[in-house]
Amino acid sequence: MPISSSNPDDAIIWRFDSLGCYSVKSGYKMLAHVSDSQIVVSTNSNVAQVKRLYSALWSLAIPMKIKVKQKRCIIFYFALSLTTSYLTWALIFSYPLRSITGELTSIADNDTSLCPALRMHWIPPLSDAIKVNFDACFSSRYRTSFSGVVARNNGGYIMAVGTIPHHFVPSPEVAEAYACIDALMLARDAGFNSVIIEGDALTVINKANCREADRSVLRSLVKQIHSMRAFFISLTFSHVVRTCNAVAHLLAREGRDFPGLRFWAEEAPPSVEESALKDKRWVDLQN
Structure with missing residues (x-):
């Protein structure tokens, strides 16, 4: 818990929720996060591949919701590789893993409406602000x-x-x-x-x-x-x-x-x- 000079009163909070309140949904998200971390740690041979893939994914100028969906696909792939035959699932999911960044880049290049951030700039304040x-x-x-x-x-x-x-x-x-x-x-x-x-x-x-x-x-x-x-x-x-x-x-x-x-x-x-x-x-x- 970060310390502040404002001296707030003590309170009980749930740190896995932005509002500080426990819910079944936030508990599920917490468990899912722990599971994802274990997946990455357990697949040491693929850590470098995951890092490269994530780095390329987050650098693309496309809407965040598309990035999140593709991230879930990557996590799902590695989760399955731990519990079933790696070769079988690799054959099934190798296409999206190999082509994911190429396809997203192509979409971004062909449809500029998906990249509004590229056309946005800093805007000065009004009057004397x-x-x-x-x-x-x-x-x-x-x-x-x-x-x-x-x-x-x-x-x-x-x-x-x-x-x-x-x-x-x-x-x-x-x-x-x-x-x-x-x-x-x-x-x-x-x-x-x-x-x-x-x-x-x-x-x-x-x-x-x-x-x-x-x-x-x-x-x-x-x-x-x-x-x-x-x-x-x-x-x-x-x-x-x-x-x-x-x-x-x-x-x-x-x-x-x-x-x-x-x-x-x-x-x-x-x-x-x-x-x-x-x-x-x-x-x-x-x-």
Whole structure:
């Protein structure tokens, strides 16, 4: 359970559900997750193949629901290979495993309507508001994360950026919640009054927009996010796809090369400035 400075009261939660409440469905999902992990560990000879397949699958610019369906097909294949004749099921399922990435790539290339993210860009805030994008780079091996935070005005100009490391981080969701708090702190310390916090972490954004008490493992961090509303005249949280959050994503990855906290005012590391300039050029073309 991550620790927060907001000092929330203790509560009993079920960490396998986003709402923190136990249900038969969430219990089934937990058991299915354990089963999937055992499958991967038990098939050491196929681990490299699975990793390559997953890497190619998640990198495709297609709707997430298609990726999830194909992932289930892969898991089903390896589950059956453990309990029945490997050769028999390999013959049955070898076609989808061999051709899955090729077919999905072909679909994406021939039907651009399936790839809306390719046509989406960062959108500047209205009037005098400041948009602060955040993202996190998480290392499961070292239990660390690096937050990338970038604040830009309605002209697309960088106002402030920062990279913040965190230690003893248990999950990617917690890493994203820390990054959201870092975005709020940067906006507060910079003296911005009207702020839009934007990121591609849908769970964190939804919890930030929900005024009801949270009972998930993010409970303490969500309460801290809500408590920081008092520092701003106007504060909104917005979810965007990864392509609209490219600068913050790049900054989070760059943060791994910086020891400790790093902040820049009206400037950024060269690679980040170049990425932000691409967004600004697109904004200028629309005006």
